[in-house]
Amino acid sequence: MDGKHAPGEPGPVGEPAGRGRVRKALNALFCMVAVAGIGLSVWAIVTQVSDLRARAESREHIEKGCGGLVDPDPVLGLHVGTDRVELADRYQVDTARRVSNCVVYRVGDPGTTYGHFALTLTMYPANPNADERHVALDDEPFDLRRGGGDDVAAAADEAVPHPLGDGRLGEYESHLVTARALCADGGDISSVEASAVAKYADVATPEDRRTLAVLARQAVERAAEEQGCSTELPALPAEFPEPAFALRPAAEAGGTCAWYGRLIAAEGRGSLPDRALAAPAGKASSHDACLLALGEDETRRVWPAYEKSTERPRDLEIVLSGSPLWMKTETLVGDGTRGVRTGVLGRTAIRPGSAGTDEFAWWASSVCDGRPALHVMQVAYPYDRILRDRLEPVFRAYVDDATGRRGCTGVTFPEASDFARS
Numbered sequence: 001m002d003g004k005h006a007p008g009e010p011g012p013v014g015e016p017a018g019r020g021r022v023r024k025a026l027n028a029l030f031c032m033v034a035v036a037g038i039g040l041s042v043w044a045i046v047t048q049v050s051d052l053r054a055r056a057e058s059r060e061h062i063e064k065g066c067g068g069l070v071d072p073d074p075v076l077g078l079h080v081g082t083d084r085v086e087l088a089d090r091y092q093v094d095t096a097r098r099v100s101n102c103v104v105y106r107v108g109d110p111g112t113t114y115g116h117f118a119l120t121l122t123m124y125p126a127n128p129n130a131d132e133r134h135v136a137l138d139d140e141p142f143d144l145r146r147g148g149g150d151d152v153a154a155a156a157d158e159a160v161p162h163p164l165g166d167g168r169l170g171e172y173e174s175h176l177v178t179a180r181a182l183c184a185d186g187g188d189i190s191s192v193e194a195s196a197v198a199k200y201a202d203v204a205t206p207e208d209r210r211t212l213a214v215l216a217r218q219a220v221e222r223a224a225e226e227q228g229c230s231t232e233l234p235a236l237p238a239e240f241p242e243p244a245f246a247l248r249p250a251a252e253a254g255g256t257c258a259w260y261g262r263l264i265a266a267e268g269r270g271s272l273p274d275r276a277l278a279a280p281a282g283k284a285s286s287h288d289a290c291l292l293a294l295g296e297d298e299t300r301r302v303w304p305a306y307e308k309s310t311e312r313p314r315d316l317e318i319v320l321s322g323s324p325l326w327m328k329t330e331t332l333v334g335d336g337t338r339g340v341r342t343g344v345l346g347r348t349a350i351r352p353g354s355a356g357t358d359e360f361a362w363w364a365s366s367v368c369d370g371r372p373a374l375h376v377m378q379v380a381y382p383y384d385r386i387l388r389d390r391l392e393p394v395f396r397a398y399v400d401d402a403t404g405r406r407g408c409t410g411v412t413f414p415e416a417s418d419f420a421r422s
């Protein structure tokens with residue numbers, strides 16, 4: 001024998017030739033898997049290091065852009081979370097300025113960014129005459145772009161403000177939380193306000209809303225301390241009721257619209273709204289509102305009488321598809337009353353201590369716990385014509401409730417003639 005063996009015969013060490021070939025193949029496979037595993041491990045490490053570096057850079061961006069007023073990690077944790085953000089270069093929070101903000105963008109695929117978070121800081125000077133800002137009240141609560149046969153007045157474009165606790169700390173809506181610090185007398189600053197905003201398209205989750213509340217309170221506390229504003233902030237509430245957009249039957253109205261439910265129960269509704277959007281009523285709220293509207297069926301019911309009362313009535317189908325009949329009552333207390341404007345294009349200033357009307361708005365004023373307050377009612381055209389004889393009693397019922405809940409004094413109402421319409 002020459003040492004060779006036939007196929008199937010035992011090899012030199014007694015191993016079948018076929019089994020040897022299998023073992024060689026397995027060894028080669030194991031080597032390939034090992035090499036691949038090492039490669040994947042190296043890639044995982046590289047990716048992890050890259051993510052850690054990106055997160056560290058993102059934290060630095062937030063610290064710098066938002067003036068060190070909020071912790072970066074909760075900001076990064078919003079909307080499921082991200083490690084990569086950029087900040088708008090032209091915005092930066094600065095407590096030395098009256099109004100400043102930072103805007104954080106979430107980084108996606110290379111070259112793309114998405115809305116993520118914003119912080120707005122407002123410093124109110126102790127001298128109200130030094131505050132030259134103008135604040136226009138929202139004069140269109142519904143998204144008129146929907147149209148197309150939808151019941152436009154079924155849901156509001158935004159929720160009405162909900163109080164943080166009893167309202168002393170601030171308020172929140174579906175996508176933002178505003179915290180407020182009132183400064184002790186004698187300093188340069190009257191109050192500090194911080195709004196934390198979710199800038200992404202999705203509705204904020206309850207968890208994100210609570211995170212926004214933590215960030216807003218944190219920002220206002222740090223800004224107040226930095227500017228020597230002596231204040232005591234209430235703790236965040238244990239619960240955050242979910243803000244609603246859909247209007248409910250007015251007869252069931254509670255919270256900030258409870259006064260309206262009582263009014264129509266006592267005096268009847270007639271042509272008044274049959275729908276309401278309310279929030280919990282905080283006795284110390286610096287900003288709250290009640291939105292009321294007439295649904296499609298009720299609009300059709302009252303329209304014939306209106307058409308007979310005017311020479312040039314608006315087309316009913318236009319009203320139903322893009323110009324709903326609504327009214328909104330709103331109260332502002334404290335420094336939020338500064339620079340408030342209403343009317344078309346916000347051209348009419350309404351000031352604490354005054355009362356009156358302009359176009360489709362009426363306002364009264366009072367003093368709540370030593371702070372100025374404004375109480376406003378806006379009514380859509382031509383609903384103000386339809387409700388001509390009921391505007392004054394409705395407004396008085398609202399103001400009585402808003403001032404009574406807060407213990408306000410020195411109430412100034414518009415004149416009866418201010419509610420007359422030709």
